[in-house]
Amino acid sequence: MNIPREEIPWYPTIDQGLCINCGVCIEFCAHGVYALDDVQTRVVAPFNCVVGCTGCETLCTPGAIRFPDMGEFMLRLHELRVQYER
Numbered sequence: 001m002n003i004p005r006e007e008i009p010w011y012p013t014i015d016q017g018l019c020i021n022c023g024v025c026i027e028f029c030a031h032g033v034y035a036l037d038d039v040q041t042r043v044v045a046p047f048n049c050v051v052g053c054t055g056c057e058t059l060c061t062p063g064a065i066r067f068p069d070m071g072e073f074m075l076r077l078h079e080l081r082v083q084y085e086r
């Protein structure tokens with residue numbers, strides 16, 4: 001695909017109200033998507049996330065990690081494919 005990664009809206013977000021800063025997501029993700037700043041675990045490199053991966057989501061016991069709705073995401077991806085295959 002010729003779609004720039006930054007155009008593809010696939011990456012996790014953290015509900016900071018649920019996150020307990022356990023560090024599991026930081027340790028698990030090999031792509032450096034997460035990091036701990038002074039006080040809080042944050043998504044620091046969203047576009048390093050592998051498109052379609054949700055590996056870290058189930059490991060987050062408080063359920064603080066969210067991904068886009070898959071149906072909406074697939075529709076958007078289809079639009080991007082049409083746009084970039086012209």
Ligand code: SF4
Nearest residue numbers: 019020022023025060
């Ligand atoms: S695994 Fe979940 S609770 Fe733990 S630091 Fe990551 S987002 Fe926060």
Ligand code: SF4
Nearest residue numbers: 029033049050053056
């Ligand atoms: S979904 Fe996969 S690539 Fe994306 S942040 Fe989680 S473990 Fe890393």
